[in-house]
Amino acid sequence: MADTLSPSQITSLAKEYTQFGATINDFLNNNDVADDDLYKGLSKAAEKCASIGMNLSIADAKTQFADSAEAFRQLLAITTDANKEADSLKNEVAQISRALKIAAGMLGLVTALGSGNPSNVTKALGDLHDAIWGS
Amino acid sequence: MIGRYYHGPPRIVILALFCLMLTGCTRAVSLQSIQEYAKTVSTASASFDAIAADFENTCLEYREFAISAPSDLRTLPVTQPTPSATNPSPYDLVAHLPDCGQAADVSQQWKLRNSIITGYVRALAAIAGVDTKPSGFDTLASRLSDVGAIKQAQAKPFADLATSIASLLIRGRQDALLRKYVHEANAPLSAAAGSLAVFAETDYVNVLVNDRTQIDRDYQTSLRHRVSQKPIDMMKIRDERAQWVLRRGSVNQRIAAAGAYADTVRRIAQTNASLVQETDKPESAWDLFTTAKESLSPIIDNLIVLNKTFH
Numbered sequence: 001m002a003d004t005l006s007p008s009q010i011t012s013l014a015k016e017y018t019q020f021g022a023t024i025n026d027f028l029n030n031n032d033v034a035d036d037d038l039y040k041g042l043s044k045a046a047e048k049c050a051s052i053g054m055n056l057s058i059a060d061a062k063t064q065f066a067d068s069a070e071a072f073r074q075l076l077a078i079t080t081d082a083n084k085e086a087d088s089l090k091n092e093v094a095q096i097s098r099a100l101k102i103a104a105g106m107l108g109l110v111t112a113l114g115s116g117n118p119s120n121v122t123k124a125l126g127d128l129h130d131a132i133w134g135s
Numbered sequence: 136m137i138g139r140y141y142h143g144p145p146r147i148v149i150l151a152l153f154c155l156m157l158t159g160c161t162r163a164v165s166l167q168s169i170q171e172y173a174k175t176v177s178t179a180s181a182s183f184d185a186i187a188a189d190f191e192n193t194c195l196e197y198r199e200f201a202i203s204a205p206s207d208l209r210t211l212p213v214t215q216p217t218p219s220a221t222n223p224s225p226y227d228l229v230a231h232l233p234d235c236g237q238a239a240d241v242s243q244q245w246k247l248r249n250s251i252i253t254g255y256v257r258a259l260a261a262i263a264g265v266d267t268k269p270s271g272f273d274t275l276a277s278r279l280s281d282v283g284a285i286k287q288a289q290a291k292p293f294a295d296l297a298t299s300i301a302s303l304l305i306r307g308r309q310d311a312l313l314r315k316y317v318h319e320a321n322a323p324l325s326a327a328a329g330s331l332a333v334f335a336e337t338d339y340v341n342v343l344v345n346d347r348t349q350i351d352r353d354y355q356t357s358l359r360h361r362v363s364q365k366p367i368d369m370m371k372i373r374d375e376r377a378q379w380v381l382r383r384g385s386v387n388q389r390i391a392a393a394g395a396y397a398d399t400v401r402r403i404a405q406t407n408a409s410l411v412q413e414t415d416k417p418e419s420a421w422d423l424f425t426t427a428k429e430s431l432s433p434i435i436d437n438l439i440v441l442n443k444t445f446h
Contacts, residue, residue: 011337018341025348028355039359047201047352050345054197054233057341061190061241061334065248068330072251074323079255082316086261089312093269093305100271107278114282 007063014056021049098131105131166263169313169410173260176403179438180253185445186396187245189389190339193346194238200349201232238342248331252403255320262312267305272297314414321411328404332397340393347386354379392444395437402434 005013024046033039105128112124276294280287354375361372 014341015337018344021348022344025351029351043352043356046348050197050348050352051201051231051233053341054194054345055231057338057345058194058233058237058241061338062237062244064330064334064338065241065244068248068327071323071326071330072248075255075320075327076251078316078320078323079251079258082255082258082312083261085312085316086258086265089262089265089267089305089309092308093265093267096269096301096305097271100269100275104271104274104278107275107282111278111281 007060007067010056010060010063014053014060017049017056018053021046021053024049101131102128166309169263170260172406173256173263175434175438176253176256179399179434179441180250182438182441182445183249183253183396184246186335186339186389186392186441187242187249189242189445190245190342191235191239191242193342193386193389194233194235197342197346197349198232198235200346200353202229203353241338245331245334248327252324252328252331252400255324256403259313259316262309262316265305265309267309268298268302269305272301310414313410317407317410317414321407324407325404328400331400335393335397335400340390343386343390343393347383347390350379350382350386388444392441395440399434399437399441402437 024042028039028042028046033042105124109121109124109128112120115121272294273291276285276290276297279285279293280290285293357375358372361368361375
């Protein structure tokens, strides 16, 4: 039975295979290898390293994401809480503004009643209604 | 009685009001700079999504090139020596193609993690963006003046003072919330951003480098094959070279973008750490404007690189 690689071994091997493949590739890109068999052997060695490096890098990515999951969970919880508090703060300001509007509406009604003009009273009642129930 | 003895706010209140408005103005700029910072980070979302999707796309591109390699060149070794226990069996590239379904999972997870980080900065901006000034004191003051509770000339100072005091109280809560969340988020944000930066610089870059190796091998092998044929098809060679230059250039750009991305997420965490230090000072000394502004320029530079690469 094959031994399982540890996460740090996967990280290290993914890097090593990738770099080894890239080194052979650079060599082939920069040198004219006349011998066909040597060229094919080196080319396929580079491809093999890239293939192993590819598979190990994907496996390593999954491990790295699993390892950092807790930090993201905490950050998400803080963000959710912060968004609720931002809404709550916004609501507080809105409630104060609404209370002020109601108070102003009541004073407006007092003034309108004092004027003795029915249309002023009707308008003041409408304003108060809007302040309480929202227009 | 009020009209007789009350000729506007007492001097001490006027002085307090002036100080309040002065700090209020400074803080308004500061909070605005946090919003500006969040806005910049928010614009990163599209580029962040694109770079996350590229993990899977690169895997698919790699598969395409590995499969397109001529079948007689797929196995190793090319010249088989006498089989023995020390000679490994040929490595079949097609049989070992990466599972791009796994790469798709990584892309999804990466996208989700990016959205958690940008979402946090947006939440911070949502708190900083709350307008702490309640509206309605001016109307109330006007009505109080109508019923004779205050003089008409006193209505505006009354409304301004009342608005400022109410705003101060609400702003106190806003400050406390900002302080609370930048502190609470600092450790997880640092760990989360750090892990994403390392992932981009290692696994994502590895995947791109391996893709580039396969692109190069595919092109070079094809070129070698074409040059060996008579007559040499120069048009075909030219076309393939042009394609190769494009594909290679694209991978190199994405490798550079990975670095820009890693730098950006690290800077987001560093900015939060700076805000923690800033909010540990007495509130009057908070300089969130400078703190957030210093982070903006390099982040914007990185975003330009990411945008150019993925859009």
